[in-house]
Amino acid sequence: MDPVSPQVSRDVLEQDEYDEEDLFVEDAVLENDFTFRAVAVGLLVGVLLCMTNIYFGLQTGWVSMMSLQSALIGFAIFKLLPSLFPHFTPQENVILQTTAVATGTMPLAAGLVGIVPALEMMTVREDGREPIILSYGSLVLWCLAVAFFGVFLAAPLRRQVIVKEKLVFPSGTATAQLIALLHKIPPPAQSTHASSTTAAYRRIPRSSRSASPPRDRSASESPERGLRAGEEREKSIDDMGGSGWWMLGWSFAASAGLTILSFLFPILFALPIFDIFGLPFGTSLAASWVWYFTPSLSYVGQGIIMGFPVTLSMNAGMLVGWAVLSPLAKHLNWAPGPVGSSTTGVRGWILWVALAIMIAESIISLIPITLSYATTLLRHHRQRSAGPKVFQPSNSPRASNVTEDDYFDPQPDDADEDPEHEPPERLVPLSWVSWGLGASGVLGVVLVWYVFGQDGIHPWATAVGLVLASVLSIIGVRALGETDLNPVSGIGKISQLLFAVLQPGNVVANIIAGGVAEVSLYVAGDLMQDLKTGHLLHASPRSQFYGQMIGSLASVFVSTAGYKFYTSVYTIPGPQFAVPSAGVWLNLARLLNHGHLPSHVVPFMLLFGTIFGIISGIKAFKTRLPASVQSSPIVRYLPSGIAFAIGFLNAPSFSLARLVGGYIAYRTALSSGRGTTPLWAIVLASGFVLGEGVISIVTLALTSAGYGAVSCFGCGLGGGGYCSGACA
Template sequence: MAVDRTLELESDDRRATSDANLLEAEGRTATDNDETKGKVIESTEMTFRDTVIPSWKGQLTFRAFVVSALLGVMFSFIVMKLSLTTGIIPSLNVAAGLLGFFFVKTWTKAMEQCGLLKQPFTRQENTVIQTCVVATSGIAFSGGFGSYLFGMSDMIASQSSDADWPTRSMNVKNPSLGWIIGFLLVVSFIGLCSVVPLRKIMIIDFKLIYPSGTATAHLINSFHTPQGAKLAKQQVSALGKFFSFSFLWSFFQWFFASDDENCGFQNFPTFGLKAYQNMFFFDFSTMYVGVGMICPYLINVSLLLGSILSWGIMWPLIETQEGNWYAAGLKPSSFHGIQGYRVFTAIAVILGDGLYNFVKVLGNTGIALHRQLKNKESRTVLPVATDGATVDGVGAPSFDDQRRKQVFMKDQIPTWLAVGGYVAIAAIATVTLPRIFEPLEWYYVVVIYLFAPALAFCNAYGCGLTDWSLASTYGKLAIFVIGAWAGKSQGGVLAGLAACGVMMNIVATASDLMQDFKTGYLTLASPRSMFVSQVIGTAMGCVIAPCVFWIFYSAFPDLGKQGSEYPAPYAIVYRNLAILGVEGFGSLPKHCLTICYVLFVAAILINVARDTAPKKLARFIPIPMAMAIPFYIGTSFAIDMCVGSLILFIWEKRNKTKADAFGPAVASGLICGEGIWSVPKSMLALAKVTPPICMKFLSKDMNVKVDDFLATLGR
């Protein structure tokens, strides 16, 4: 799964290639030396012309999968923590590529000194590691542990708008390690089979760029040049330093957190107690500072604007209507009170933004595909790719193009294997899934699998054009269609969430595999090794991700509870989407629906403005999807991310070259350090070891009252 350097919003799935800045600093090879127009440009593949390409089996080494498994576990913890806190997941490709390169280089150097090295480390093997690691950790995201899958649980149902339904028990399925692993094994592989027969059309005939896959390939190519290897060593050093700092800082903070959710540095009233009560504070999370350094400035500013709009303006105003718009004295988690406004307005913006981008990307995909097929016999290709150089500007294939095409077409994946695999897995799923989820009838599953290949193709093609995966949008579509079909009295909520998981996994893995084929095409990795590494990585993820989730689930009894350390905010959002699909809007508090309509239309209009305004202005127009995220979960993470943006901005002003080269490595270190701290933290929680200190902050008046009370106890 080759994703971008930007925010992989669980609800947004926007994928762009901000890795370009990094590549400018570290990935330039002879390809960039276009000395004269009209002459053959010295190519990347000429740089590697004396390097032997291993066979596809030779690319699948034991050491590659050992390193992939270790990194897969590490990144699964990171992705899981992010999924269960805010749902914002940045790209970890740079970290995966760097660490994979570093570990295998260290391995091969040790073997070489012992005289035991049989096979040198190649960029093809590096590509296999990259593919396998991201496929493994990707299951921690697409598995729905922070969204649709955990949204089925009783913990989330008790906080959702169906909490009082008499049929709630039909729409609840609590997590269990056995059925989760079984579910993922059934649904996670079929997407790989759906687009395999189209790999030549997508990569060679249509020349789709797949920006994330292309950026990853250039990164790997650069590592294996002498200059790139030297820079990679420096980047790993930077990553290690900030990893250590982040891990130790998280360890230090743990001592002050006690058992009370209001204790610790994460509740530091940075801007005063009044601002803290309205969720405006900096919580000293190095993870989200790192995420902010990776995400584009516009994403972070959009998050901050959404925080100000919701927690700074809307919620304080609506709270003044308590007793008028909604009953006074309701529980904070009641969807008939302020909680209903917070969740459903966020859903309205998510749906408006998602619908607009769904129509736009689907429309662009259809138009581009029509033009491509119409001009099939001409020299015209999609204006999205420049895979290699041309000769005399007339479009003659370059050495790079010829070499890559030769290798890409050498090891074919039989079409019968893909088609037969799809049919076999679909048949198994049709029998198995209704046994896991009783409301999900077998004919619902058949309908999903009949439409899935077309949707997988659309997602893979659109991702190749724009780098945007609409996997979660297709998942939400399945929620509404299957949920409404099943109905409220027949477990429609559970059926819709399960259908979301099936659809989301199919279309997500399809686009991910095609991204990997593009990476393999540009690094001369065999399509077979790409396919096998994706399968092995997915298989590892189907076991590793549920086990990682189970550690969190067992260690933190309040997992999924609003206000806890791991609130799993998107689980409630997805569950309420399913409730809307089967029930409609009748249960919303007063005027909530009107506000939702306004925000839904506003999200569409903002997107229209972004796409129609001149580029100079469009870059200042916020992204509605990013604005919606703080509506429900608060603002502290947005402030953390803006701090990360500020750090990167100052760094770029002082030394842009170094910032481009080392920024992603520093950010990855900050993310990984706090993410890995969750492992010993979970172990301590399972062992019933609690922090010894509770650090709280009180107002001056409250502190006087506490002192007076303590004084009375001492008499």
């Protein structure tokens, strides 16, 4: 069936009442969302994002799901080749970006920028054993062990947190809004009349139903509001239709060109601007204290995407960590080693303070989510235990809780609950979830035991890690849906604490166990954002599930090849790739098993952990505070603990470049008049990030072929980072 023009969908949404003919027209657009072209282009985009995430992940530990960029690039590909790819629908774009995200986020999901390099950083002196360096085949098996469990976890959680509770999932909602802008359809909104709309849909006989029920018309309740929204939407579409694509191309080219120039002249990415203050005294601040500036457009783009408040918190942490605590620890001989050392230097000393901040904020922020979930479960239990219920025959075609597709769809206990609006043929059956969780769990236990053997984690411990991930994923996904922050780092550290008791004295087991729990939660969380996008744009959840599985499987081999390529060319950790996440994993595992904390770091851990625990508690329970307190500047501008800690973990050069981007986002939001970053700024940032990430593959190939810097001019002044790596 040929897709219907998006204008038909808009006409349906603008009517006062729905009729069955309109339902069929609306659904005609939705029947063919899982297409070969959507998956193929999604894999292509995902491979680029995968290599980009390996590059940035090894540098700073920052990995993005890139859902906005995936939808944008995918749409651009189809727009540039309209004769080959006609009638590209919004639902196909959802499948495309779902596949791309599953492919692109595997570097973090499989621990390739965290636990895998942490295992390679072990030493005989510190850990009593040689480092574990996995071959390509073993690394593929490890990725296969952890790639799919989170995918099957996401499917059953969708109905609870997206359909019933309607959690926001900000990134998923933003991606849906961008896709709506690109395809010139009305922007999706959270349903406010879902029950009436769904009831009308369910009255249609099952044999006559098409793919999906109608969308909510909340956007058209006010003609004036709808007109204003339409004017803003058309302006954004006009920008994207012309100058927007040029902006994406030029920003990509500018970032790529600067990356190539920095490869040829490393001083460009290691400007020793702070050495000016040290020259009269014959010292080099940049060389001694890791203070230099990296004018990387990709990190400027990251700052635009992160926003001004986050980058401001990050730079506040950078100042406290690298300008206050580092000199203090060095001067008092608490960290006598080289400044950049993650073991005996100040980088390793302040890492513990950052870890205390991250754990404190993660645990405190989970408390209200846990209490809310526990209260909801208790209330439902009491309702069901209150007494026998009188059976009422259902008017719905679903006469049983188990459909012919074996999809479990319990009827709502309360009248205000929103039942599932998708028909069973578009959902992931319960039998698939049950068998998938069982098979992927067994596969994970067997492969982890095969890869690491008796010296690694016991099979029963891996199984416990998977069960723990299943339980914690409920809390983590809810936190992600409400705050857009996936507390994977805190939950991973909680797992490490638990396994220090279950399998003591084994650093390898501790790292792997924490990684297994974190990986499953990370995958489930990111894929839940995609399911939110699909829910708002009415893409088939089953088609998204197919895309997730295909993308995850492909990325197992792509991510492994990319990681092995980088580690064969560069020294990791090294001047260019510090791998800060690996240091966090390894140091905590050492501490919990047989290690000890650096000199005098405990008071600072307690101090900063307490401060950010209190800040996190204020944020978590802000709605219970008096209105005057909620609106006070002190509360509104409280820093993010995670961002503050990242300022400790990353070298100052990266934080400074992100601050530039954050300020750009702030200024453009003010000039837009709407208080949000405009679409053109997001397009600009996407080009910046992708430009350096993609061209890094070229510089990697050149380095492996024996090519290097053309000139090391300026590096002698003390420029670190790129200078240290290319001109050592």
